[in-house]
Amino acid sequence: MLLSKYFLPVLKEEPADAQIASHRLMLRSGMIRQQSTGIYSWLPLGLKVLKNIENIVRFNMDKIGSLEILMPCIQPASLWIESGRFDNYGKEMLKFQDRHDNTLLFGPTNEDMITDIFRKNIQSYKDLPKNLYHIQWKFRDEIRPRFGVMRGREFLMKDAYSFDIDQCSAIKTYNKMYLAYMQTFRDMGMSVIPVIADNGPIGGNLSHEFHILADNGESTIFYDKKFLSLTDEESLDISKLQSLYSVAEEKHDNANCPLSEHDLASHKSIEVGHIFYIGTQYSETMNALVNDSNGKLILVEMSSYGIGISRLVASIIEANHDDKGIIWPKNIAPFMVSILNLNILDRKCNELAQNIYDKLINHKIEVLYDDTAERAGSKFATHDLIGLPYQIIIGSKKAGNNIIELKNRKTGIIEELNIDEALNKLLL
Amino acid sequence: MLLSKYFLPVLKEEPADAQIASHRLMLRSGMIRQQSTGIYSWLPLGLKVLKNIENIVRFNMDKIGSLEILMPCIQPASLWIESGRFDNYGKEMLKFQDRHDNTLLFGPTNEDMITDIFRKNIQSYKDLPKNLYHIQWKFRDEIRPRFGVMRGREFLMKDAYSFDIDQCSAIKTYNKMYLAYMQTFRDMGMSVIPVIADNGPIGGNLSHEFHILADNGESTIFYDKKFLSLTDEESLDISKLQSLYSVAEEKHDNANCPLSEHDLASHKSIEVGHIFYIGTQYSETMNALVNDSNGKLILVEMSSYGIGISRLVASIIEANHDDKGIIWPKNIAPFMVSILNLNILDRKCNELAQNIYDKLINHKIEVLYDDTAERAGSKFATHDLIGLPYQIIIGSKKAGNNIIELKNRKTGIIEELNIDEALNKLLL
Numbered sequence: 105m106l107l108s109k110y111f112l113p114v115l116k117e118e119p120a121d122a123q124i125a126s127h128r129l130m131l132r133s134g135m136i137r138q139q140s141t142g143i144y145s146w147l148p149l150g151l152k153v154l155k156n157i158e159n160i161v162r163f164n165m166d167k168i169g170s171l172e173i174l175m176p177c178i179q180p181a182s183l184w185i186e187s188g189r190f191d192n193y194g195k196e197m198l199k200f201q202d203r204h205d206n207t208l209l210f211g212p213t214n215e216d217m218i219t220d221i222f223r224k225n226i227q228s229y230k231d232l233p234k235n236l237y238h239i240q241w242k243f244r245d246e247i248r249p250r251f252g253v254m255r256g257r258e259f260l261m262k263d264a265y266s267f268d269i270d271q272c273s274a275i276k277t278y279n280k281m282y283l284a285y286m287q288t289f290r291d292m293g294m295s296v297i298p299v300i301a302d303n304g305p306i307g308g309n310l311s312h313e314f315h316i317l318a319d320n321g322e323s324t325i326f327y328d329k330k331f332l333s334l335t336d337e338e339s340l341d342i343s344k345l346q347s348l349y350s351v352a353e354e355k356h357d358n359a360n361c362p363l364s365e366h367d368l369a370s371h372k373s374i375e376v377g378h379i380f381y382i383g384t385q386y387s388e389t390m391n392a393l394v395n396d397s398n399g400k401l402i403l404v405e406m407s408s409y410g411i412g413i414s415r416l417v418a419s420i421i422e423a424n425h426d427d428k429g430i431i432w433p434k435n436i437a438p439f440m441v442s443i444l445n446l447n448i449l450d451r452k453c454n455e456l457a458q459n460i461y462d463k464l465i466n467h468k469i470e471v472l473y474d475d476t477a478e479r480a481g482s483k484f485a486t487h488d489l490i491g492l493p494y495q496i497i498i499g500s501k502k503a504g505n506n507i508i509e510l511k512n513r514k515t516g517i518i519e520e521l522n523i524d525e526a527l528n529k530l531l532l
Numbered sequence: 533m534l535l536s537k538y539f540l541p542v543l544k545e546e547p548a549d550a551q552i553a554s555h556r557l558m559l560r561s562g563m564i565r566q567q568s569t570g571i572y573s574w575l576p577l578g579l580k581v582l583k584n585i586e587n588i589v590r591f592n593m594d595k596i597g598s599l600e601i602l603m604p605c606i607q608p609a610s611l612w613i614e615s616g617r618f619d620n621y622g623k624e625m626l627k628f629q630d631r632h633d634n635t636l637l638f639g640p641t642n643e644d645m646i647t648d649i650f651r652k653n654i655q656s657y658k659d660l661p662k663n664l665y666h667i668q669w670k671f672r673d674e675i676r677p678r679f680g681v682m683r684g685r686e687f688l689m690k691d692a693y694s695f696d697i698d699q700c701s702a703i704k705t706y707n708k709m710y711l712a713y714m715q716t717f718r719d720m721g722m723s724v725i726p727v728i729a730d731n732g733p734i735g736g737n738l739s740h741e742f743h744i745l746a747d748n749g750e751s752t753i754f755y756d757k758k759f760l761s762l763t764d765e766e767s768l769d770i771s772k773l774q775s776l777y778s779v780a781e782e783k784h785d786n787a788n789c790p791l792s793e794h795d796l797a798s799h800k801s802i803e804v805g806h807i808f809y810i811g812t813q814y815s816e817t818m819n820a821l822v823n824d825s826n827g828k829l830i831l832v833e834m835s836s837y838g839i840g841i842s843r844l845v846a847s848i849i850e851a852n853h854d855d856k857g858i859i860w861p862k863n864i865a866p867f868m869v870s871i872l873n874l875n876i877l878d879r880k881c882n883e884l885a886q887n888i889y890d891k892l893i894n895h896k897i898e899v900l901y902d903d904t905a906e907r908a909g910s911k912f913a914t915h916d917l918i919g920l921p922y923q924i925i926i927g928s929k930k931a932g933n934n935i936i937e938l939k940n941r942k943t944g945i946i947e948e949l950n951i952d953e954a955l956n957k958l959l960l
Binding site for chain 2: 109110111113134137139140141143144145146147148151154169171172173174175176177178179180183195196198199200201202203206208210217220221224225226234236241243245247257258
């Protein structure tokens with residue numbers, strides 16, 4: 105992508121109304137723009153990140169056999185009245201009437217609707233277990249939306265719903281999803297801590313939240329310090345994980361904590377995922393029954409599983425930035441590398457830049473080529489701000505000797521290389 | 533994908549409330565389920581088709597340099613009041629108040645919002661032309677939603693918006709998009725007829741609609757019969773195309789038609805795309821100004837371009853079905869091939885089915901393997917109904933000789949082949 109053809113409205117000034125780093129950086133790097141309180145447009149750079157995260161989530165859901173569907177944004181109130189939780193979200197649920205005075209709502213979650221889909225289409229134990237997910241925009245009319253897409257009103261969530269024949273099978277599915285969540289966040293380059301949490305308005309009596317540690321987090325979690333030194337293998341080992349103490353603040357009680365002060369840690373954090381073992385709450389109120397192998401009608405066991413996809417964009421920035429800007433983990437970076445042509449009037453600079461640009465495209469490495477007339481200082485600032493993992497810097501002096509600079513955004517290390525050497529480094 | 537693990541709730545009975553073929557077939561094949569009048573959930577098979585269409589649209593937009601963004605579903609009324617068209621959609625626009633009594637709406641289209649994004653982020657002729665698109669769920673509160681997703685209330689639309697420095701450049705962009713639309717529909721295996729149309733509530737004085745001929749269409753178009761015999765080359769040649777008479781019904785006037793009765797045709801049709809040259813309507817009311825090369829502030833020239841993605845799913849079925857079910861064009865088929873194992877108790881059938889299933893997956897051919905215990909007749913009916921381009925039919929008798937049947941869903945032609953021969957046919 106040529107920057108001169110792109111739409112990257114970076115801001116040189118700090119936005120006045122943004123309180124936390126991720127919000128400031130997303131505005132400054134031209135990833136998002138606010139359209140109304142807590143409602144954002146995603147500009148090209150932001151949308152690429154959002155989609156990268158979405159695709160990592162999708163990949164991991166597909167891998168464990170969850171099937172993708174898509175439920176609508178708008179839901180009829182009747183389903184929520186039937187499930188008995190029409191009033192549970194209070195004013196956070198956006199309700200309205202259509203032209204025929206039917207009450208509708210912009211869905212904050214989909215347990216009620218998925219239960220309706222299940223009961224109308226699945227009747228036999230032979231079709232269980234079943235696991236369905238969708239990735240759709242939700243709305244919660246927060247009283248005080250803040251921190252950009254971290255706590256917005258319209259937000260993108262992946263929510264999955266599982267259906268099992270009995271509690272034993274349901275818990276097995278729950279644990280499979282728990283591990284899929286650990287893997288999903290790892291694939292984004294993030295380490296998360298799973299904590300025991302409250303079920304809240306979703307229902308059920310067992311749930312885990314997945315938290316990223318961050319000084320600006322709105323949550324606080326308490327956990328065994330061993331979580332910070334897990335091996336790769338241990339961090340995907342469910343008994344290991346569930347044997348370590350880790351709870352959301354509302355579940356922590358110092359008096360009854362099994363850990364010594366020395367082993368216990370607490371930290372501000374951001375919740376990026378939440379899984380709920382629900383049981384039969386919805387199948388009871390909404391009559392979701394299946395025939396078991398003896399031909400007896402029984403209530404189906406349910407769980408639900410959410411990942412906040414738009415919130416993750418901000419959360420990952422909270423955990424990956426410095427005073428110059430964002431530092432994207434490779435797997436979710438909007439492009440892998442920037443090319444900074446420092447002198448577009450120099451024939452040799454243009455030749456080298458075009459040469460490596462073409463080669464990167466041929467190797468399917470996503471590249472943003474800054475071919476604008478901006479001065480060097482401004483280009484350095486812009487590309488540190490948008491935080492692609494690598495920068496290829498091409499200036500007149502070294503270009504004369506066919507040398508470019510390859511900068512690692514995270515470490516700041518700069519290497520002087522020829523084009524083929526740089527390409528080989530990026531292909532590793 | 534194994535059918536036993538999939539979620540494909542086919543209906544053996546005709547749904548009572550579906551009046552047209554596509555609606556009946558989408559319900560029967562388990563592609564969609566209604567959640568409220570004109571509001572649907574997309575089940576796995578339907579969602580795959582929706583995404584295939586979305587990706588063809590995205591590919592063609594990206595190819596001509598349109599940049600993908602994502603605007604929210606919910607818009608503030610203030611933008612529509614400012615642009616002067618808050619009341620233009622009447623009751624079709626779904627409006628409501630949030631908890632702080634701000635008036636919001638579920639966007640039916642995005643000219644107002646994109647103009648707001650433009651004016652706040654682009655100030656110079658150097659950044660023009662600019663072309664932005666998004667693919668997002670829209671809402672129109674139709675008084676009488678009908679025909680399934682053909683005329684639903686919540687629908688998926690790709691809408692693009694272009695910004696140019698002057699009318700000459702704007703018309704050039706308009707024509708580029710016109711051709712990109714022709715290519716997009718061709719890539720879906722559809723032939724469309726572009727017709728001159730009214731601009732309606734979008735504004736401007738030049739627009740074209742793109743229609744698929746279909747007996748169940750709600751529109752009627754008048755066109756030169758030559759449209760039906762264009763060569764591949766001619767159907768992407770803009771002067772050729774725009775020199776032929778073709779108009780939407782409201783634009784046709786028999787008295788002033790330049791064609792003889794012999795050359796004129798008219799047919800029921802479905803509108804699947806609409807492009808509008810708008811001019812400066814929004815830039816005037818909303819102050820979207822850029823500096824030209826002389827430093828003078830001028831109004832930016834706009835156009836907008838829509839493709840009804842969810843509606844296309846139904847439209848393509850209207851044009852591609854028989855009395856047994858859907859016949860998917862290859863490029864948008866949810867899977868390329870079904871495997872019908874007619875006897876899952878037969879070791880040889882299972883061996884052949886598994887063998888070709890594995891080979892297809894290795895060759896990245898999307899395959900749905902019917903490994904259920906249903907009887908043969910039921911499997912034939914199901915797979916004709918869901919309409920994948922090919923069926924591999926494996927029965928005990930021929931399997932004993934390592935022979936399977938490869939059926940072309942469209943032609944009905946069945947060939948007896950061994951596995952490698954079948955695979956080679958599918959790889960062509």
